[in-house]
Amino acid sequence: MHYAEHYRDVATDLPGQQLPWLQTLRQRAELQFSTGGFPSPREEEWRYTNITPIEKKRFLPGRVQGPAPVDSTLIARHRLADSWLLVFVDGLFSTEHSSIDDLPKGVNLLSMATALERCPEAVEPLLQQVAGRETHGFIDFTTAYFRDGAFIQITDGVVLEKPVHILNMATRPDGLAVLRHIIALEKNAEASVIETYAGEPNVGALTTAVTEIALDENASLEHTKLQAESIRSYHFGGIYARQQAFARLRQHHAAFGGLIARTEIHSHLGKGAECELNGLFLASGRHHLDTHTLIRHTEPNASSREHYRGIASERGRGVFSGRIVVEKDAQKTDAEMNNRNLLLSEEAEIDSKPQLEIHADDVKCAHGVTVGQLDAAAVFYLESRGIDQHAARNMLTFGFANEMVEKIRHEGLRHQVRELLLANLPQANIRGDWL
Secondary structure (H helix, E strand, O other): OHHHHHHHHHHHHOOOOOOHHHHHHHHHHHHHHHHHOOOOOOOHHHOOOOOHHHHHOOOEEOOOOOOOOOOHHHHHHHOOOOOEEEEEEOOEEOOOOOEOOOOOOOEEEEEHHHHHHHOHHHHOOOOOOOHHHOOOHHHHHHHHHOOEOEEEEEOOOOEOOOOEEEEEEEOOOOEEEEEEEEEEEOOOOEEEEEEEEEEOOOOOOEEEEEEEEEEOOOOEEEEEEEEOOOOOOEEEEEEEEEEOOOOEEEEEEEEOOOOEEEEEEEEEEOOOOEEEEEEEEEEOOOOEEEEEEEEEEOOOOOEEEEEEEEEEOOOOEEEEEEEEEEOOOOOOOEEEEEEEEEEOOOOOEEEEEEEEEEOOOOOEEEEEEEEEOOOHHHHHHHHHOOOOHHHHHHHHHHHHHHHHHOOOOOHHHHHHHHHHHHHHOOOOOOOHHHO
16 A cells, blocks of 8 residues: 555654654554445444545655745634634644643643654653544555644643644645544543634545544533644544543534544443534535544443534435443433434435444433434425515525524634534525524
């Protein structure tokens, strides 16, 4: 495989060369990737997503000597006010554009490359401890060849008053960003972390990013991922969480960009833990947007909620696969999954696959899924009030999607997601001030 052959040549430039444990981890992952390659539609979990175009292209990593220049106005468009900011350009940390000063005591906020140099003893017990439970070619690829990422560690009882914003900008045609993020909250800590993936228009780059989340007892995290890269880009993102007793995770995922983009969101729940997953995707043109979730209840009295909505227009294709596993010791589990999808054209397609796997007998679990079109009666009602058909359809589509946008608590991010939603709706004749 040409990826494996190429990256063996650059392995000595990867961070953490002085760490035997990391070299062992990388070599094991590289061997698995070289042997198995990227996932194939022959695998059940990838049956709806063919990543052959990624295998055929040669994506090249960012320059070892530092990130490429980037338009500051593009960063300003995506950065969030009143937040700590870590900017990565083509997968490499940019000190120039980042802002991580005035951190409270008890918080480590570093680029991964810096953390591996300054405090490798803090990284070692966390890296691959959560994602290591999962295995496929993209995870192996990211483990073997990551160049940077965010390292966020918050000690006992510390509450962050403003969010941490991780922003990766893709700037180079056929560029490659390989990122590993760690978010670790110790007992009773609270934080909000936002990941944004964006870039220059029409840049056909590949981003692979794995985020590991470790929440100790009674920790609380609100995590949001906004995937808004170029319509020609490729993206794989994995978010893998471990929640100890009574830990709380609230996660939002909004996907608008990418020719082929897939995000996995998995969490293992301990006793009394709470997990809420909310998601929205809008696939237009020939875009393929894929979301896979897995919530594994391993101990009693935990609860989970999933609410996902998908919209496909033109020849766009969406995939939602949600799985809830209740293990035999997870009595008193309360789990619910809901997936609603909207098709706006005859050639659009959405595949939905909800799954419940229950091994305990004292549980409360439910799931529901719908795939349909706009209500003709609702469209007619708006037309009868003087609204043209295109605007009526767009207003109904917006209302369908905006219920998920409203779940985002951060006002600035909610505004960004709403603007992206409006910009990506398939018809014109709708204005934000109407809403």
